Amino acid sequence: MDAPDRFRPLLRAGARFSREAAQRPILTFEDVFKSYREGAPVLRGMNLVIERGEFVFVTGPSGSGKSTLLRMLYRAEAVDDGRILFLGRDVARLRDDAVPFLRRNIGVVFQDFKLVTSWSVYENVAIVLEVLGLPQRLIRARVGEALERVGLAGRGEDPAGVLSGGEQQRVAIARAIVGEPALLLADEPTGNLDPQLAIDILGLFEEINDSGTTVLFATHDRTLLEVRARRIVVLDEGKAIDVPNGIATDEYDNRLPL
Amino acid sequence: MISVSTTRRARRGMVREWRLHALSVFSLAVAFVCLGASLLVVANLRVVEQRWAHAGRASVYLKDGATQDEVDALRSALARVPGVTGVHYVSSGDARVQFGQTQLESTAALAGLPVEAFPASIELDVTPDLPDADLADMVGKMKQLPAVDDVETYQAWTERLARLVRGGVAASGLLALVVLAAVLAVVGSTMRMALQRRKTEVEVLKLVGATDGFVKKPFVVEGSVQGALGAVGAVGLLAVLFVVVRGRLDGELAALVGVEPTFLPWPVVVGMVALGGMLGAIAALASLRKLVAV
Numbered sequence: 001m002d003a004p005d006r007f008r009p010l011l012r013a014g015a016r017f018s019r020e021a022a023q024r025p026i027l028t029f030e031d032v033f034k035s036y037r038e039g040a041p042v043l044r045g046m047n048l049v050i051e052r053g054e055f056v057f058v059t060g061p062s063g064s065g066k067s068t069l070l071r072m073l074y075r076a077e078a079v080d081d082g083r084i085l086f087l088g089r090d091v092a093r094l095r096d097d098a099v100p101f102l103r104r105n106i107g108v109v110f111q112d113f114k115l116v117t118s119w120s121v122y123e124n125v126a127i128v129l130e131v132l133g134l135p136q137r138l139i140r141a142r143v144g145e146a147l148e149r150v151g152l153a154g155r156g157e158d159p160a161g162v163l164s165g166g167e168q169q170r171v172a173i174a175r176a177i178v179g180e181p182a183l184l185l186a187d188e189p190t191g192n193l194d195p196q197l198a199i200d201i202l203g204l205f206e207e208i209n210d211s212g213t214t215v216l217f218a219t220h221d222r223t224l225l226e227v228r229a230r231r232i233v234v235l236d237e238g239k240a241i242d243v244p245n246g247i248a249t250d251e252y253d254n255r256l257p258l
Numbered sequence: 259m260i261s262v263s264t265t266r267r268a269r270r271g272m273v274r275e276w277r278l279h280a281l282s283v284f285s286l287a288v289a290f291v292c293l294g295a296s297l298l299v300v301a302n303l304r305v306v307e308q309r310w311a312h313a314g315r316a317s318v319y320l321k322d323g324a325t326q327d328e329v330d331a332l333r334s335a336l337a338r339v340p341g342v343t344g345v346h347y348v349s350s351g352d353a354r355v356q357f358g359q360t361q362l363e364s365t366a367a368l369a370g371l372p373v374e375a376f377p378a379s380i381e382l383d384v385t386p387d388l389p390d391a392d393l394a395d396m397v398g399k400m401k402q403l404p405a406v407d408d409v410e411t412y413q414a415w416t417e418r419l420a421r422l423v424r425g426g427v428a429a430s431g432l433l434a435l436v437v438l439a440a441v442l443a444v445v446g447s448t449m450r451m452a453l454q455r456r457k458t459e460v461e462v463l464k465l466v467g468a469t470d471g472f473v474k475k476p477f478v479v480e481g482s483v484q485g486a487l488g489a490v491g492a493v494g495l496l497a498v499l500f501v502v503v504r505g506r507l508d509g510e511l512a513a514l515v516g517v518e519p520t521f522l523p524w525p526v527v528v529g530m531v532a533l534g535g536m537l538g539a540i541a542a543l544a545s546l547r548k549l550v551a552v
Contacts, residue, residue, distance in 0.1 A: 074465070097469075104467035116459045118274060124462075130263040131468045175466070 024088060026052045026183060026214050027073070029240070032082035032092075034068055042068050044238030045082070050216065055209040057225055057246070058218040060235035066218040069235065070185045073216075074106050075099045087182060104132065107176030107184045107213075111191035113168045117161030121152060121171050124160050128179045146178040150204060166197040170204070177208055184208060186217045195223060202228065222247075260479060264472075268479035275452055279484060282448040286488025287495065289440035290534060293433045294496045297526055300426035302519050307419040309517045310412055316397070317410045318380040324405035332405055333380060341392060344383030350376045377407065438537060441488075445481045445541035452477065453546065478542045485538020489531045497521060 027050035035041040042065040050056055058066050071077040072084060072091070079092035087105065094102055115124050125146055129139040147153055150170040155163075160171055169189060176184055186205060190198030202217075202224055209215045219225070225232060225247050232243040272279050318336070320329065329347060337345045348356070353376035384393065390413070397409045453460065463473050500521050512518050522530075 076465075100464070100467045100469045102467075103465060108465055114458065114462055114465070116462055119270075119459075127263075127463065127468075128466045130261075131463070131466055131472060133261070136262060179466070 025049045025085075026054075026087060027216075028083070028085040029069075030083040030085070032072070032084060033080045034065065034072060034077065035080055041080075041238050043235075046235075046238060046240050048233060048240045048242075050214060053209070053212055053214055055206065055215045055230050056217065057230055057232045058216055058235065059220055059225060059232055062220065064235040065238065066220070066235055067187050070108070070187050070216065070218055073183075073185060074103050074108055100131075104179060105182050107179065107181040109169070109172050109176045109184070109186040109189045111188035113165075113172045113192075115160045115168055115171055115175075117159070119160055120156060121147065121158050121160050121163070122156035124171055125156075125174045125178050128175055132179065142178055143174075146174040149177065149207070150174045165192055166201070169193060169201055173201070173204055173208070177213070180213075182214065184213050184215045186215065186219075188219055189217070190219065190221060190224065198224060199227060260475065264475040264479060268476035268483070271452060271456065271476055272480055272483065275455065278448055278451060279480070282444050282484050283487045283491060285444045286441060286485060286534065286538075287491030289437045289444075290489045290492030290530065291495055293430065293437045294492045294522065294530060296426065296430040296433050297530075298496060298500070298522055300423060300430055301522055301526065302517075303419060303423045303426055305517050305520055307416060307423055310416045310419060315412065316382040316384055316393070318382060318400055318406055319408045319410065320378045320380065320405055321407045322377070324378070328405040329378075329380070332403060336380065336382060336400075339396060341385050341388040341396070342382050343385055344381075346381045346383075348379050348381055350378050353377070353379065434533075441485055441534070441537040442541045442544065445484055445538050446545035448484065449477050449481055449542045449545040452480065474543065474546050477546055478539050481542025481545075482535045482539035485534035485536070485541070486531050487534075488538075489534030493522070493527050493530060 027048075029046050029048040032043050032046045033041060034043040042063075046065075046069075058069060060066055068077055072079050073086065075091060075094060082092070084091040086102070089102075091102060119127075122143055125143045126139050129142060134142075143156065144153070147156060150173050152167065152170050152174065155167075160168060163171065169192075172189075184205070189205075190201050193201060198221065205215050205217060206228070229246040232246050234241040234243060318332070320332075333345050333347060336342055393411055393413075397411055400406050400409050460473055500519070504519055508518060
């Protein structure tokens, strides 16, 4: 039975279908404020709505709050004011002991991969399912599928520390998707990769998005924004500016701070 | 409950940080050796105490001037006392011979002693279950007899041994507190170091939705294993020392106190190992109160 303070999304896999819940956005930011220093807020009354199944780039200059926005979503940072609704629940008001259950619904990929380099590829990916308490047989099958999706089939036994940067990022992506999260966050995932590898990794995120997972991709790499006509959210002066069809289209307003 | 994942992560942590864990186990073994040695002394003192408490013997020392008629009368009277199962007369000469047989090294020196140095006695076999009050009453009555000089029931020795055992138990209790402090300090430090070295692992676990309990379990298992291994190491070390010492002193100790030295009883050994495991787990848990914040 669920603990009373668990994170319970209003619509999730296996739950009874609710038309009303299914029509709500997956993510809503309402007047979100966040400040690390007094008088210098990073986000000041930010509003943003992300629909289910969207692929959204989050961009902006350094210090504009891209990482902060993502970190608030999985509650690595507290929200000073406002609401962040994820699957209908206000993330900002979750109790500390409910945070692990929130994180089980969100996959996160980092610029520095955050792999345990002394573990094998398999172990790095399987840990997500071990946390969920799945039986080993099922874990083996699902880890195998995830590694195959990121192009690392048969590499499970390799130590994660000996892989190349691109391969390590693929392992990190496999770890992020193996639990079949509703939302995938990528915090500058191509920052440590060469341009071609960065585009390959972006392609991988797009494939994951095609299977229905909502993706928030934070980057300051303009090249990536130019190669794909995707929705872009630009963070500037603590507010979100929406570019619905991306800068690869004619609609792009050159006055945006990119 | 300890899952497969917990066991595997704990084993992996111990294998990877084996030097750190080995040092910790060694430190704990030293602490447990102190406790084990104290318990070993207490266990042997208790055996001696029990042996003497149920010796079932009393010696009635006769005055130098006691006549043969008085001795015979006393023997037949003592044989009829309830609780007395045997009566043996030992003359001064017999006493010297018997003493010489148990103290071979000093036979030459004894040859110079006069026969009077060994008083004649009547040795009584008493039923081991004779109540202390009845024995004291019997001793009181015997001391009134004109031919009797003194009566030795070895009760004083038993009481002295009992006091020693009580002292040993108290000392063991204090040592147990020292061991507790040592385990908390050693396992706590080891766990904090292990946590520092495995910071990324903890960070990843928390990011993928692991509860604090899930993160802590392998560390608690590692602490428990360290404590238990420390106790096992201490028992092993004590066993080796015991075998070495027993090989050299066995005969002398048996002649002196009437019993052979014994090693720690199994329940004590199991108890020490369980205590080590439990203290290790508690120490690990206490040191992990604040995990890496993510």
